[in-house]
Amino acid sequence: MTTLTTDGAAGAPGTPSGPSAPARETARPRTTTAQRVAALTGHWAVRFALVVIGLFWLLPTAGLLSSSLRDPADISISGWWNIFDLNGSFPWILNTDQLTWSNYDALFANEQVMESLWTTVLITVPATVLVVVIGALAGYAFAWMDFPGRDWWFLLVVGLLVVPVQVALVPVAKLFNTLGIFETTAGVVLFHTAFGLPFAIFLLRNFFAEIPRELLEAARLDGAGELRLFTRVVMPLGGPAIASLGIFQFLWVWNDMLVALIFADSTNPPITVALQQQMRQFGNNIDVLAPGAFISMLIPLAVFFAFQRQFVSGVMAGAVK
Numbered sequence: 001m002t003t004l005t006t007d008g009a010a011g012a013p014g015t016p017s018g019p020s021a022p023a024r025e026t027a028r029p030r031t032t033t034a035q036r037v038a039a040l041t042g043h044w045a046v047r048f049a050l051v052v053i054g055l056f057w058l059l060p061t062a063g064l065l066s067s068s069l070r071d072p073a074d075i076s077i078s079g080w081w082n083i084f085d086l087n088g089s090f091p092w093i094l095n096t097d098q099l100t101w102s103n104y105d106a107l108f109a110n111e112q113v114m115e116s117l118w119t120t121v122l123i124t125v126p127a128t129v130l131v132v133v134i135g136a137l138a139g140y141a142f143a144w145m146d147f148p149g150r151d152w153w154f155l156l157v158v159g160l161l162v163v164p165v166q167v168a169l170v171p172v173a174k175l176f177n178t179l180g181i182f183e184t185t186a187g188v189v190l191f192h193t194a195f196g197l198p199f200a201i202f203l204l205r206n207f208f209a210e211i212p213r214e215l216l217e218a219a220r221l222d223g224a225g226e227l228r229l230f231t232r233v234v235m236p237l238g239g240p241a242i243a244s245l246g247i248f249q250f251l252w253v254w255n256d257m258l259v260a261l262i263f264a265d266s267t268n269p270p271i272t273v274a275l276q277q278q279m280r281q282f283g284n285n286i287d288v289l290a291p292g293a294f295i296s297m298l299i300p301l302a303v304f305f306a307f308q309r310q311f312v313s314g315v316m317a318g319a320v321k
Contacts, residue, residue: 131249
């Protein structure tokens with residue numbers, strides 16, 4: 001026996017009829033015009049706020065750059081913003097009469113500043129490489145190797161993170177003086193390496209520990225030893241974290257002044273100490289100080305932008321994990 005549905009079609013007995021037969025679709029909430037305008041306004045408001053914050057953040061850099069390109073006589077009588085013709089029509093036109101490259105010529109002719117710049121490179125590069133290499137090896141050992149007291153040793157490394165640099169200045173200075181490396185480049189490199197390792201080991205150990213165990217076990221089944229496992233599997237996967245650590249360490253060592261002031265050679269100090277000495281000896285030597293400070297800031301910025309993609313990848317990977 002068949003039954004007729006509401007539209008006249010025949011159906012089997014017990015088959016539901018009418019408009020309730022089709023599956024009901026979930027109703028989607030409608031977005032009002034006011035909500036769309038609010039969302040669009042909020043989006044542009046955030047962008048505008050970020051642009052304003054970025055401009056204020058870059059304002060000292062722009063002032064330093066303009067001061068490094070102005071004549072010392074113009075600097076002594078007016079502010080750096082006078083390189084713009086504020087009385088002209090928008091966009092403002094640069095006042096080229098105040099711009100000169102003579103300051104950079106004086107800087108490159110200053111042997112003390114140029115030697116200190118090279119000394120900074122000789123300190124920063126080894127201190128960064130040693131921290132990255134030793135930190136990566138130790139981080140892998142703490143993450144994937146079993147040895148007696150591993151957890152206690154790692155807790156000791158974590159505890160070293162809270163030790164301030166100022167506490168160790170006097171004892172380490174006495175130790176370096178006994179060893180004959182006080183006021184040497186090697187002593188500064190060792191100091192920065194020792195105080196950079198706790199953070200490096202802590203960061204890389206936590207990153208390496210998130211690598212899937214199955215991946216390492218598959219590599220071991222293929223006959224990979226610990227060294228090959230570290231160089232062929234762990235290091236490529238930990239590239240973003242290693243790049244982030246290298247950028248942080250490079251910036252810390254390059255911009256350091258306290259350790260360099262105490263442990264570096266006073267006759268050939270790093271650039272931070274050399275600029276401070278220039279200010280102390282020649283208070284109005286702005287034609288050397290301004291371009292020297294800008295170049296000292298420009299090199300770390302170049303390193304950061306060169307590894308910006310790896311740095312962002314490392315930060316995002318750490319955030320996801």
